[in-house]
Amino acid sequence: MEQLLKFLVESLVDDKNAVQISREDDERSVTFRVKVAENDIGKVIGKNGKTANSIRTILKSVSAREHKKIFVKFED
Numbered sequence: 315m316e317q318l319l320k321f322l323v324e325s326l327v328d329d330k331n332a333v334q335i336s337r338e339d340d341e342r343s344v345t346f347r348v349k350v351a352e353n354d355i356g357k358v359i360g361k362n363g364k365t366a367n368s369i370r371t372i373l374k375s376v377s378a379r380e381h382k383k384i385f386v387k388f389e390d
Contacts, residue, residue: 315376319346319386322369327354343383346373355390 316337324330332351337344350358359366370386377384 315344315373315384316346318376319348319369319373322372323348323350323358326357326365327351328357329354340382343385344377344380345385345387347387347389349389352390355388358388 316335320333320335323333323335327333327350329351332349332354334349336347336349338347348358357365358369360368366386366388370384373384373386
């Protein structure tokens with residue numbers, strides 16, 4: 315899942331070297347914290363958050379087989 319998230323985010327941003335993804339595991343959930351360059355945060359979030367919600371939807375569908383909730387938080 316982390317590789318998929320990295321691929322999706324890196325395909326959207328200009329500064330691929332600034333992308334950092336950290337993962338926090340819990341019994342019932344996984345939280346990904348995505349950091350990108352300040353000028354790329356708008357590209358990752360998208361208009362009205364549509365791009366960010368699409369990324370979350372893709373990860374949630376992939377995570378269904380792990381039976382854990384997935385949270386993705388975007389930071390600059």
